[in-house]
Amino acid sequence: xxxxxxxxxxxxxxxxxxxxxxxxxxxxxxxxxxxxxxxxxxxxxxxxxxxxxxxxxxxxxxxxxxxxxxxxxxxxxxxxxxxxxxxxxxxxxxxxxxxxxxxxxxxxxxxxxxxxxxxxxxxxxxxxxxxxxxxxxxxxxxxxxxxxxxxxxxxxxxxxxxxxxxxxxxxxxxxxxxxxxxxxxxxxxxxxxxxxxxxxxxxxxxxxxxxxxxxxxxxxxxxxxxxxxxxxxxxxxxxxxxxxxxxxxxxxxxxxxxxxxxxxxxxxxxxxxxxxxxxxxxxxxxxxxx
Amino acid sequence: xxxxxxxxxxxxxxxxxxxxxxxxxxxxxxxxxxxxxxxxxxxxxxxxxxxxxxxxxxxxxxxxxxxxxxxxxxxxxxxxxxxxxxxxxxxxxxxxxxxxxxxxxxxxxxxxxxxxxxxxxxxxxxxxxxxxxxxxxxxxxxxxxxxxxxxxxxxxxxxxxxxxxxxxxxxxxxxxxxxxxxxxxxxxxxxxxxxxxxxxxxxxxxxxxxxxxxxxxxxxxxxxxxxxxxxxxxxxxxxxxxxxxxxxxxxxxxxxxxxxxxxxxxxxx
Ligand SMILES: Nc1ncnc2c1ncn2[C@@H]1O[C@H](COP(=O)(O)OP(=O)(O)O)[C@@H](O)[C@H]1O
Ligand SMILES: [Mg+2]
Numbered sequence: 001x002x003x004x005x006x007x008x009x010x011x012x013x014x015x016x017x018x019x020x021x022x023x024x025x026x027x028x029x030x031x032x033x034x035x036x037x038x039x040x041x042x043x044x045x046x047x048x049x050x051x052x053x054x055x056x057x058x059x060x061x062x063x064x065x066x067x068x069x070x071x072x073x074x075x076x077x078x079x080x081x082x083x084x085x086x087x088x089x090x091x092x093x094x095x096x097x098x099x100x101x102x103x104x105x106x107x108x109x110x111x112x113x114x115x116x117x118x119x120x121x122x123x124x125x126x127x128x129x130x131x132x133x134x135x136x137x138x139x140x141x142x143x144x145x146x147x148x149x150x151x152x153x154x155x156x157x158x159x160x161x162x163x164x165x166x167x168x169x170x171x172x173x174x175x176x177x178x179x180x181x182x183x184x185x186x187x188x189x190x191x192x193x194x195x196x197x198x199x200x201x202x203x204x205x206x207x208x209x210x211x212x213x214x215x216x217x218x219x220x221x222x223x224x225x226x227x228x229x230x231x232x233x234x235x236x237x238x239x240x241x242x243x244x245x246x247x248x249x250x251x252x253x254x255x256x257x258x259x260x261x262x263x264x265x266x267x268x269x270x271x272x273x274x275x276x277x278x279x280x281x282x283x284x285x286x287x288x289x290x
Numbered sequence: 291x292x293x294x295x296x297x298x299x300x301x302x303x304x305x306x307x308x309x310x311x312x313x314x315x316x317x318x319x320x321x322x323x324x325x326x327x328x329x330x331x332x333x334x335x336x337x338x339x340x341x342x343x344x345x346x347x348x349x350x351x352x353x354x355x356x357x358x359x360x361x362x363x364x365x366x367x368x369x370x371x372x373x374x375x376x377x378x379x380x381x382x383x384x385x386x387x388x389x390x391x392x393x394x395x396x397x398x399x400x401x402x403x404x405x406x407x408x409x410x411x412x413x414x415x416x417x418x419x420x421x422x423x424x425x426x427x428x429x430x431x432x433x434x435x436x437x438x439x440x441x442x443x444x445x446x447x448x449x450x451x452x453x454x455x456x457x458x459x460x461x462x463x464x465x466x467x468x469x470x471x472x473x474x475x476x477x478x479x480x481x482x483x484x485x486x487x488x489x490x491x492x493x494x495x496x497x498x499x500x501x502x503x504x505x506x507x508x509x510x511x512x513x514x515x516x517x518x519x520x521x522x523x524x525x526x527x528x529x530x531x532x533x534x535x536x537x538x539x540x541x542x543x544x545x546x547x548x549x550x551x552x553x554x555x556x557x558x559x
Contacts, residue, residue, distance in 0.1 A: 016352075017303060056470045079476060087474040095471040097496035107493065111476030143500075157475060 001084065001164045001197065003053055004029045007062035010048050014060065022048040024221040025062070030199065032164075035191050037208040037229070038201045040218030041243035046201045047090065049218065050167050053199070054078075054085040083112055086163030090170045090201075092154030093147065101127075101145075101153050102138035108161040126156035130186055148179025155183070159190075165197040166190070172207060184210060209233070209247040209268050217242055233268040249273045299459075301419040306535060307349035308420045312429025314536040318543050319417045326409045328550050333557040335402070337550055338409055342416070349420045359415035360408060367404050374400035423455035428530065431521075445521025453509070461502060468497045 010023040022045045030036055040046050051057040052064050055071050055078040064071040066081065089095065098104035102123050109122040127134050130152040137145070142153050155171065168187075172180040184207055190196050191211075202208055208215060208229060215232045217225040219242040225232055232239070233250045245251070250268040253276075257263050261280070267273045310318075322341075329335055346353050360367075378400070380393030418426065431448035438444050469479065472493045479490050 017301070051470065054474060056473060079473075079478060082474055083476050087471075089467065089471045089474070092471065094501055095468050095493075095497050097493045107472075107477075108475040111478070161476065 001067055002029060002031050003085075003165065003197075004065040004068070005049075005052070005062070006065065008049070008052060008059050008064065009061040010045075010052065010057060011060045012048075021221055023052075023059075026218075026221075026223045027062075028216060028223060028226055030165075030197060032197050033195045034197055035211055035213045036197075036199045037212030037215045038199060038218060039203070039205070039208060039215060039244060040224075044218040044242075045221040046218055047169055050087060050169055050199065050201060053165075053167055054082045054087050056082075056087070083108065083161045084163055085165045085167065086158040086161055088155050088158050088166070088168040088171060090173060092157075092171075093142075093150035096142040096150060096154060096157075099141060100139050101132070101142050102134075104142050104153060105156045105160050108157055112161060122160040122162070123156075125162075126160035129159050129190060130156045131182060132156065146179075148175050148182065151175065151179065151183065152186075155186075163196070165199070167199045169201045170203065171200065172202060172204060180204075180207070187211060205233070205245050205247040205250075209249070217244070219243070229268060230266045234266040299418065300422050301351045301355060302422070303350045305348060305350040305420070307345060307416075309533075309535060310420075310539055311530055311532055311536045312421050312425040313432055313530060314532065314539060315417055315421055316426075316429050316433055318539060319413060321543050321547065322413045323410060325547060325550055326406055326413065328547070328554065329406075330554045331557060332559050333553040334550055335405055335409075337546070337553055341546055342409065342412055345416060349416065351416070351419050355419060356412050356415060359419075360411055363407070363411055367407060370407055371400045371404045374403050424452055425528075427452040427455070428526070428528075432530065445524075449521075457502075457505065460505070461498070464501055465494065465498055468494055468501075 006027050008023055008026045009021070012018070012020045012022055024045075026045075026049065038046050038049065048057065052059060052071075055064075055076075058072055066085070069076065071078070071081065096104050098107065105123045105126050106119050109119045114122065123138065124134050127138065132149065132152055137149075137153075142150055145153065151171070155168070158166070171183050171187075175183070187198060187200070188211060191198055198211075200207075200211070212229050215225070215227060215229050216223060217232060217239070224242055225235065225238060233246045236246055236250075236254060239246050246254075247268045249270045249272075253263050253265075253267045253273050256277075257265070263273075263276055263280070267276055307315075325341075326338060329338055342356075343353070346356055375392060375396050376390065378393070378396035380395030382394035383391060384394060384397065385392040421429070427448040430451065431444050434442065434444035434447070469477075473479070477490060477493055479487070479494070482490065
């Protein structure tokens with residue numbers, strides 16, 4: 001499933017004093033199997049953008065094409081489409097409502113009109129994806145769980161629909177390091193195992209460095225840059241201009257280069273930086289002979 | 291999705307009307323309501339419309355916003371008009387067939403009653419459109435102050451109103467967000483019969499209530515940790531002061547009332 005965004009513009013509260021242009025002529029294409037990171041300062045239009053990708057918001061101008069077909073066309077069944085393009089909202093734990101974890105996760109598949117066995121299978125599958133033990137948690141109330149667990153239940157609620165594209169809006173916001181790591185691991189596995197196309201909005205450059213195969217940088221409603229993490233993270237000035245950081249490893253690399261240490265510009269992952277430093281160190285040892 | 295609710299919504303621009311003291315604005319609004327009942331003929335209603343339109347222009351609130359506030363009332367308005375039209379007794383018959391009888395008196399009364407209702411709502415929405423909820427509650431609290439003597443909880447009421455008004459947009463936002471999140475899971479809020487639609491509301495209402503209760507708890511905690519202990523001995527950040535602007539507004543209102551009374555006396559239609 002490919003998603004093509006063409007000259008997408010969105011204006012909130014058109015024709016009043018509260019008028020905001022949240023998206024301004026954004027164009028890009030996402031192919032099947034990509035892991036796209038969407039980064040940008042708060043208010044840069046990331047959430048608005050992702051809500052267009054499954055038709056929850058209508059463009060003020062421009063279009064969104066799913067496999068070449070206009071998402072907002074007249075004959076498109078948007079409700080069915082939304083189940084193929086799963087969107088996990090920011091703080092998704094606030095949308096839990098059922099008495100038990102299993103029932104809440106079953107909400108999506110039930111709306112798809114699946115049979116009882118299929119639904120049960122989907123619930124087990126989704127809980128397995130997010131590393132929640134079915135026997136232990138399926139009958140407990142979602143409101144008794146910890147924040148991180150609730151978040152995973154909510155994500156399972158979307159995964160249970162087996163979407164071919166998964167979009168997540170800041171899935172790790174407000175979680176402790178362990179909860180964050182669990183979600184990232186889970187996404188990594190999902191991407192590796194099922195080649196699900198994933199689009200993830202995040203503020204954490206380290207998360208992006210770990211997962212994304214491609215990055216979209218948003219600033220003030222515009223698409224500022226589109227490229228591999230290596231390209232994007234080496235453009236420190238552009239990132240600073242967009243009010244963004246680069247991953248800790250890229251920052252360290254830059255600081256070392258500033259002190260005259262001969263490292264390549266495009267390192268951004270902790271282990272590759274470690275290897276590069278070790279290599280330099282060994283060379284230095286050989287040169288001085290001690 | 292839920293942006294078409296204007297009743298009780300503040301329109302944040304600057305104008306002479308916005309800057310009026312909320313106490314004065316409240317009193318003037320009450321005066322306007324009295325005026326609506328004083329108007330007894332067409333001349334009076336024309337004066338009322340002109341006045342409302344002028345104040346609206348002066349307040350930099352688009353007239354459209356004011357009309358939008360009337361929209362939820364359209365059914366009541368139509369009902370008022372029809373009931374009065376058909377059931378008011380009169381002598382000067384215009385139309386008469388079967389059981390329907392429309393007289394001149396009935397028509398005029400129907401027209402006046404629905405206009406009156408419209409003016410009442412438009413006048414009061416002008417108050418809420420130009421007064422922020424906080425200053426509105428401030429004004430109300432002071433105006434109701436004398437009632438504290440008979441143990442009327444003026445401060446608590448004003449505080450409750452402030453909080454309620456403050457959280458309307460927040461809850462609307464939240465509703466919008468939860469609705470979209472459930473729609474992303476294939477929920478359907480639009481089709482089906484009454485029962486299935488009511489059932490479809492559960493995934494929306496449960497999270498909404500939980501979040502409202504959580505917010506209420508958080509707010510209570512935040513107020514308490516800033517030593518809120520009721521209205522006793524509480525001072526104000528913005529002390530309300532009557533300015534020249536307010537005096538002018540009162541004079542204009544007085545002149546308007548006089549005009550209205552004169553119009554009722556001396557203009558025959
Ligand atoms: N429902 C809404 N109504 C009006 N304005 C909105 C709404 N949602 C977002 N905005 C505005 O649109 C802009 C982009 O917001 P958003 O897409 O949420 O950015 P991000 O997710 O990158 O923080 C912001 O200026 C925000 O204030
Ligand atoms: Mg956002």
